[in-house]
Amino acid sequence: MKSLKLILSLILFLYSKKTLAQEDTINTIKLNELVITATKSEKLINNTTVPIISISRKEISSSGYSNLSEIIAEQTGMTIMPTYGGGESVQLQGLESDYVLILIDGFPITGRIAGDLDISRISLYDVEKIEIIKGSSSSLYGSEAMGGVINVITKKNEKEGLFTGVVYKYGSHNFHDLSNKIYFSKKNTEIKGNVNYISSKGYDLIDFDNTQTVQPFNRISKSLYIENDLKKLGRTQLKIRNYIENKDETVFINKSGFNPQSRTNEYNIYFKYINKVHKKTSLFFEYYNTLFNNKESLLVNGLSEKYKFKQSINRYELRLNHKLQNKLNFDLGIGINEEFIDRTNFDKKENLLSQYLYLQKDWRINHKINIVSGLRYDRHSEYKSQVSPKVSINRKIKEKLTLKASFGTGFKTPDFRHLYLNFSNINSGYIVLGTNVINKTIKNLTESMQLLDYNGPENYILSPEKSMSLNVGLISYISPVIPIEINFFRNDINNLIDTKIVGQKTNGQNIFSYFNVKKAKTYGIELSSTFELSNQFKIKVSNYHLYAKDISALNDFKNGLVFARDTETMQSFRLTKKDYFGLLNRARNQLNINMKYEIKKLNTNLNLNLIHKTKIGFRDTNGNSYLDKYDNFSRGHLLSNFTIEKKILKMFRTQFIVKNILNYIDEINFINNPGRTFYTRIIFGR
Amino acid sequence: MRIFSIAILLIISLGCTDEAIDLLPTVTKNISDLHAPTSSEPGSPPSGDFVLFNLMDEKQVFDNSWDLAFRGTTILINGGIKGVDDEPERTGNGGGYVAISAYQDVKSVNIEEIKQDEITSKAIPTGSGNGWYNYDFQSHTISAIPGRTLVVRTHDGKYAKLEILCYYKGCPNTPSMTSESQYYTFNYTLQPNSGEINFD
Numbered sequence: 001m002k003s004l005k006l007i008l009s010l011i012l013f014l015y016s017k018k019t020l021a022q023e024d025t026i027n028t029i030k031l032n033e034l035v036i037t038a039t040k041s042e043k044l045i046n047n048t049t050v051p052i053i054s055i056s057r058k059e060i061s062s063s064g065y066s067n068l069s070e071i072i073a074e075q076t077g078m079t080i081m082p083t084y085g086g087g088e089s090v091q092l093q094g095l096e097s098d099y100v101l102i103l104i105d106g107f108p109i110t111g112r113i114a115g116d117l118d119i120s121r122i123s124l125y126d127v128e129k130i131e132i133i134k135g136s137s138s139s140l141y142g143s144e145a146m147g148g149v150i151n152v153i154t155k156k157n158e159k160e161g162l163f164t165g166v167v168y169k170y171g172s173h174n175f176h177d178l179s180n181k182i183y184f185s186k187k188n189t190e191i192k193g194n195v196n197y198i199s200s201k202g203y204d205l206i207d208f209d210n211t212q213t214v215q216p217f218n219r220i221s222k223s224l225y226i227e228n229d230l231k232k233l234g235r236t237q238l239k240i241r242n243y244i245e246n247k248d249e250t251v252f253i254n255k256s257g258f259n260p261q262s263r264t265n266e267y268n269i270y271f272k273y274i275n276k277v278h279k280k281t282s283l284f285f286e287y288y289n290t291l292f293n294n295k296e297s298l299l300v301n302g303l304s305e306k307y308k309f310k311q312s313i314n315r316y317e318l319r320l321n322h323k324l325q326n327k328l329n330f331d332l333g334i335g336i337n338e339e340f341i342d343r344t345n346f347d348k349k350e351n352l353l354s355q356y357l358y359l360q361k362d363w364r365i366n367h368k369i370n371i372v373s374g375l376r377y378d379r380h381s382e383y384k385s386q387v388s389p390k391v392s393i394n395r396k397i398k399e400k401l402t403l404k405a406s407f408g409t410g411f412k413t414p415d416f417r418h419l420y421l422n423f424s425n426i427n428s429g430y431i432v433l434g435t436n437v438i439n440k441t442i443k444n445l446t447e448s449m450q451l452l453d454y455n456g457p458e459n460y461i462l463s464p465e466k467s468m469s470l471n472v473g474l475i476s477y478i479s480p481v482i483p484i485e486i487n488f489f490r491n492d493i494n495n496l497i498d499t500k501i502v503g504q505k506t507n508g509q510n511i512f513s514y515f516n517v518k519k520a521k522t523y524g525i526e527l528s529s530t531f532e533l534s535n536q537f538k539i540k541v542s543n544y545h546l547y548a549k550d551i552s553a554l555n556d557f558k559n560g561l562v563f564a565r566d567t568e569t570m571q572s573f574r575l576t577k578k579d580y581f582g583l584l585n586r587a588r589n590q591l592n593i594n595m596k597y598e599i600k601k602l603n604t605n606l607n608l609n610l611i612h613k614t615k616i617g618f619r620d621t622n623g624n625s626y627l628d629k630y631d632n633f634s635r636g637h638l639l640s641n642f643t644i645e646k647k648i649l650k651m652f653r654t655q656f657i658v659k660n661i662l663n664y665i666d667e668i669n670f671i672n673n674p675g676r677t678f679y680t681r682i683i684f685g686r
Numbered sequence: 687m688r689i690f691s692i693a694i695l696l697i698i699s700l701g702c703t704d705e706a707i708d709l710l711p712t713v714t715k716n717i718s719d720l721h722a723p724t725s726s727e728p729g730s731p732p733s734g735d736f737v738l739f740n741l742m743d744e745k746q747v748f749d750n751s752w753d754l755a756f757r758g759t760t761i762l763i764n765g766g767i768k769g770v771d772d773e774p775e776r777t778g779n780g781g782g783y784v785a786i787s788a789y790q791d792v793k794s795v796n797i798e799e800i801k802q803d804e805i806t807s808k809a810i811p812t813g814s815g816n817g818w819y820n821y822d823f824q825s826h827t828i829s830a831i832p833g834r835t836l837v838v839r840t841h842d843g844k845y846a847k848l849e850i851l852c853y854y855k856g857c858p859n860t861p862s863m864t865s866e867s868q869y870y871t872f873n874y875t876l877q878p879n880s881g882e883i884n885f886d
Contacts, residue, residue, distance in 0.1 A: 574788060625831070
């Protein structure tokens with residue numbers, strides 16, 4: 001609540017300042033901006049019916065950042081949290097990264113080894129813009145689009161000619177980021193080649209253990225893009241990309257001469273064909289193939305263990321778009337998806353086949369009302385079919401006031417692990433079985449007299465996790481230069497998959513399997529406003545207030561089943577609903593302030609970004625297995641980044657970047673954060 | 687006349703003696719760091735001797751007069767049937783259940799809830815979250831769940847309520863990876879009058 005009061009008083013203060021009447025060219029450009037992710041067709045951002053954030057190329061470039069998580073961290077309602085090994089994942093509207101779909105040029109990224117996705121490995125070197133849609137978007141994008149969609153759009157269609165560009169960044173922990181691009185465009189053809197190399201020595205937050213918090217790593221990314229305009233025959237786009245990451249684990253102290261390593265290999269290829277078959281009808285064909293291959297060999301308790309994870313997707317999609325009288329836009333899409341997976345602790349290689357069909361109607365009723373409605377049908381070889389509807393509206397109430405509302409469902413198919421995992425953790429005394437392998441395994445255990453008891457169901461079929469989401473927002477332009485946006489959201493999620501004990505082996509090991517058991521809800525408010533105090537000085541303030549709760553936990557509190565202990569008297573006392581904080585790993589409030597200052601005479605730009613998060617509970621500390629207000633939380637904290645950029649020649653820019661100016665460190669919980677770091681960056685060419 | 691008055695006095699005094707017999711007061715005790723080790727190799731069933739405890743005598747015993755048997759996180763009652771592990775024989779009429787109530791709020795015993803140990807299911811349920819403790823998979827620590835009070839019938843028919851406070855030696859506020867586990871610290875109140883179900 002304190003941060004809310006702070007932001008309200010800040011807004012009032014800034015409104016009271018006299019804003020210069022000037023050419024609002026910046027905002028006119030913004031109003032005319034076209035976005036593609038909301039409906040798969042280009043649409044004016046002002047007419048979109050869903051909460052959307054569009055991050056421009058200029059914003060990405062002048063931030064000086066190297067990877068996707070750095071720029072996402074500064075956006076309203078997006079929270080970056082650490083993942084295994086110092087990676088970073090994104091939460092959206094209180095849903096974890098497992099429920100946020102990440103796309104590059106409209107195609108999904110794979111590599112969710114444990115469900116979450118490390119987006120710090122997605123480089124920004126070739127990015128034109130990033131579009132973020134909030135709220136369930138499964139009506140267009142299918143599985144995983146429960147919290148929303150992040151679409152990273154790479155650069156295309158630059159000026160004609162032949163040119164090259166180089167960007168080099170150097171900084172703390174021996175960080176190198178070098179990219180080089182060659183671009184050729186003439187008449188109907190565009191060819192672009194890109195190479196990006198990133199390396200770092202990593203860092204260590206805890207001295208007394210044998211490993212570094214983040215191991216030294218290097219990454220090489222190469223891509224080739226070819227676009228051809230065949231006039232009446234249509235347009236084609238082809239992109240091939242390869243990404244290799246090596247982690248050097250030799251910092252482990254080992255006596256056996258064993259050499260631990262980790263290597264990730266990723267290939268993507270996509271082919272798009274676009275044909276305007278008729279004045280009002282267009283045909284889109286897309287083929288996508290991606291392969292993600294991760295091999296890790298580690299020393300665990302003196303024994304060398306190898307882990308492998310290999311996942312590939314093969315997708316074909318055909319879409320028809322038809323415009324009726326300039327008011328109505330219909331889309332019909334059909335697709336086939338094939339997914340292969342091969343990993344340690346699976347009995348054999350598995351594959352999943354699915355098909356989908358979607359319909360969308362984008363109806364501009366008049367200049368005040370735009371309704372977009374859609375439906376998608378997903379058919380799976382292993383799960384129940386899913387129907388995901390969505391309806392959304394954009395209503396201009398007054399000339400400067402717009403209302404947006406959207407309601408839709410989302411789903412996420414169970415992970416491969418939930419179906420096929422056969423994992424025995426001898427040291428911790430438990431085994432985990434996926435629902436497809438449990439019957440066979442229980443039979444084997446019974447025959448070999450290893451089963452003590454089993455009380456699981458006969459044939460449990462997992463359902464996808466589902467959600468319903470509602471977003472209601474207002475966008476207002478009090479004056480041409482001051483937009484203020486407010487969005488209320490709510491997500492009701494059910495069929496969440498969690499593990500439960502189904503039996504015991506004679507050696508005392510508990511047997512776990514997966515079930516659709518949990519229900520949760522997330523709701524809150526996002527607020528953001530931009531102020532141009534002068535031609536040179538711009539401030540953006542945004543606040544995100546979130547509640548995320550598990551429904552059965554809430555009921556346990558309501559029914560008086562939850563207690564805490566007074567640490568002094570050691571007496572237990574009953575807790576009430578008000579004492580339940582909510583789900584782990586989420587802050588109640590996040591405040592972002594971004595300031596940009598331009599010194600035109602010196603060709604210099606200054607950029608300061610502040611992110612404040614209130615306290616976060618990472619685990620239950622008082623023994624009752626719930627996160628309540630008597631647990632120990634990690635204190636609220638402030639992260640601040642500063643970039644200064646100077647243009648030296650027409651094609652030559654330099655930047656100096658400081659991240660985490662206040663050197664905030666939490667070595668237990670925020671392993672993705674190394675403390676204060678410095679970088680210099682030079683940009684040559686476009 | 688005299689015999690008559692003596693007789694009346696005797697009768698009255700006998701009656702008075704009956705009313706004047708006091709009930710034994712409840713016994714409250716705190717036990718710290720009762721070591722209940724289980725030596726088990728990973729992958730094999732838990733082994734080692736159960737620590738047998740008598741609530742009335744307030745100490746570990748080595749004969750059939752035990753009320754509770756501790757080994758690792760498992761707590762057995764001296765009543766019911768012996769299970770498959772190397773459990774001690776049940777020689778008494780003990781029983782118990784776990785009440786979801788603050789220790790100071792358990793005023794009497796709910797006789798209907800009293801259960802005895804069976805082959806696989808125990809009066810004090812085993813497993814994280816089911817009985818008296820939670821196991822945190824991330825920090826690998828065992829914590830006594832606040833608000834879980836064990837209500838127990840001793841091997842010889844007396845009732846007691848018991849609250850486990852810690853599972854680590856010295857009862858640290860936040861156990862770490864180096865804290866020694868399998869040390870019970872608990873409070874209990876014993877009602878020494880057989881069959882009496884109130885604790886006040």
